[in-house]
Amino acid sequence: MYKKIKVNLKDNAYNILIGESILKNISDYIEEYFIYKNILVVIDEKVFSNYKKQLNKFFKNKYSKLNFYPLRVNESIKSFSYLMKIHSFLLEKNYGRDTTIIAIGGGVIGDLAGFAASTYMRGVHLIQVPTTLLSAVDSSVGGKTGINFEGRKNILGSFYQPKLVVVDIEFLFSLPKQELTSGLGEIIKYSYLWKDDFFNFLNNNYSEIYNFNKVVLQKLIYNSLLIKSKIVVKDEKEGSLRKILNLGHTFAHAFESNLNFRVKHGQAVIAGLVASFYLSNQLGILRNEDLKKYISLPSAIKIGPFLKSIDNKTILKIMGSDKKNRNGQIRFVLLKKIGEILLDVNAKSSQIYSAINKTKKLFN
Numbered sequence: 001m002y003k004k005i006k007v008n009l010k011d012n013a014y015n016i017l018i019g020e021s022i023l024k025n026i027s028d029y030i031e032e033y034f035i036y037k038n039i040l041v042v043i044d045e046k047v048f049s050n051y052k053k054q055l056n057k058f059f060k061n062k063y064s065k066l067n068f069y070p071l072r073v074n075e076s077i078k079s080f081s082y083l084m085k086i087h088s089f090l091l092e093k094n095y096g097r098d099t100t101i102i103a104i105g106g107g108v109i110g111d112l113a114g115f116a117a118s119t120y121m122r123g124v125h126l127i128q129v130p131t132t133l134l135s136a137v138d139s140s141v142g143g144k145t146g147i148n149f150e151g152r153k154n155i156l157g158s159f160y161q162p163k164l165v166v167v168d169i170e171f172l173f174s175l176p177k178q179e180l181t182s183g184l185g186e187i188i189k190y191s192y193l194w195k196d197d198f199f200n201f202l203n204n205n206y207s208e209i210y211n212f213n214k215v216v217l218q219k220l221i222y223n224s225l226l227i228k229s230k231i232v233v234k235d236e237k238e239g240s241l242r243k244i245l246n247l248g249h250t251f252a253h254a255f256e257s258n259l260n261f262r263v264k265h266g267q268a269v270i271a272g273l274v275a276s277f278y279l280s281n282q283l284g285i286l287r288n289e290d291l292k293k294y295i296s297l298p299s300a301i302k303i304g305p306f307l308k309s310i311d312n313k314t315i316l317k318i319m320g321s322d323k324k325n326r327n328g329q330i331r332f333v334l335l336k337k338i339g340e341i342l343l344d345v346n347a348k349s350s351q352i353y354s355a356i357n358k359t360k361k362l363f364n
């Protein structure tokens, strides 16, 4: 059994299936959703070695064209050379336009294989099968694909919607704690975008993810994806509303960049949320009592000591060159109340420094 969310985009609607041990029925889904049956599975090598037997069984004797393409994952494979490797393999094996790429892995595999799917023969079918908590609640849905280029993250890419997303929570049971925390960062972010109910549920239950509590994991993933899909449907290509998904991310991206990405994305997001709440408070947007209430959750999570290595001046410089800026102005996504987000807010350097310093102190 699975729960289903329909991402009701006008031209590219698709479904997200969320459940435990549901990938075994992949062939049924491919049939049901009229997905092409010439299949290339681009898969995280670690996941492949853990699940090889099962995966072979799920796909066995069902497809005339089926290949697995395992990749050793690190951020550096989100590159032209790996994109070309996938394209070359597709050509070598004679894949045509009636191809489906199934991306099984975290955000790195999803972004790279998604970009490969969007560019091969002007676009072939794509199924996302996220295997990290971060990719389950975030990167597998929304259609952003891409690679890094000339040291800039996600600077080349496309909006390309999958035909289907299968979130099989069984994959998550082998994740190390740090990866769970990374996914939790994005879940925490969603909890400010919607209703008090979800925020309260998360406050009371977040620690259960570390016990791999299936009920809690499913509920958190379902609610996160429900929020993300509602936003994506209203603003597929980040014209405006979708920017609310960047709450905390202006700071987070700068922290990651300052540390040459030696910190997990979701951990940086947790610190970024706190910094953006301090900034919201300083600008008179967020009331003192709400600030206290909202930072209690992220500040309870152990994100490690990375903030100690952050240099405020460098952060400001990085923020100044963010691709989301307009007219050279840094624009923040700030919080007024749960469900009330302000977009494109400017701030003075002194206010930004102060928000970072308070965040450093809080996590010290």
Ligand SMILES: NC(=O)c1ccc[n+]([C@@H]2O[C@H](COP(=O)([O-])OP(=O)(O)OC[C@H]3O[C@@H](n4cnc5c(N)ncnc54)[C@H](O)[C@@H]3O)[C@@H](O)[C@H]2O)c1
Residues within 6 Å of the ligand: 044, 046, 047, 073, 074, 075, 078, 105, 106, 107, 108, 109, 111, 131, 132, 133, 134, 135, 138, 139, 140, 141, 142, 143, 144, 145, 154, 171, 172, 173, 174, 175, 176, 179, 182, 265
């Ligand atoms: N497209 C989007 O909207 C979007 C959104 C957020 C992040 N991203 C991108 O996602 C990437 C980060 O994704 P991520 O955090 O999933 O990292 P990742 O893909 O690098 O995976 C993290 C680690 O977990 C391992 N792993 C994967 N599945 C596992 C499993 N089931 N059990 C044990 N280990 C497993 C991987 O091998 C890797 O070592 C970044 O490149 C980021 O830019 C994209």
